[in-house]
Amino acid sequence: MTPDIQRPLPDRNPISAPFWERADQRVLALPWCKKCDQTHFPPSPRCPYCLHDAFEWRPVSGRATLVSWVVFHRAYWDGVAAELPYNVCQVELEEGPRLISNLVGAAKEAPRHGMALKVTFTDRYPDITLPVFDAA
Numbered sequence: 001m002t003p004d005i006q007r008p009l010p011d012r013n014p015i016s017a018p019f020w021e022r023a024d025q026r027v028l029a030l031p032w033c034k035k036c037d038q039t040h041f042p043p044s045p046r047c048p049y050c051l052h053d054a055f056e057w058r059p060v061s062g063r064a065t066l067v068s069w070v071v072f073h074r075a076y077w078d079g080v081a082a083e084l085p086y087n088v089c090q091v092e093l094e095e096g097p098r099l100i101s102n103l104v105g106a107a108k109e110a111p112r113h114g115m116a117l118k119v120t121f122t123d124r125y126p127d128i129t130l131p132v133f134d135a136a
Helices: 017-024 078-083 105-109
Strands: 029-033 055-059 063-072 086-093 098-101 116-125 128-135
Touching (some): 017 029, 105 128
Antiparallel strands (some): 029 055, 063 116, 086 098, 116 128
């Protein structure tokens, strides 16, 4: 953990708390609607498919496909200046939903559209464990 990094970080709120609690345990989990059995991300108070309001959080495979990425060479926030250049990616999970994250390891070094990825976790930031993706 590097306490001097002041990167904008996700907000833990009552709707997203189950996601972050599981990430702290290094588990990637998504909400599944108890009525229509669909999953979605980001978490919301109602199912976007059937509008039901009861969910069950289930672990997912962590397997994903790289949809898109960008490498930032300019710090739009002062807190990320020490990390330049840094990447932001969009991945599609095997279960369907897409997440915004970061690439690490071999995926960071040579990303390519459609690349098979697997989730891993970083404790680099204070008070939060973030899911990130590496080459599968």
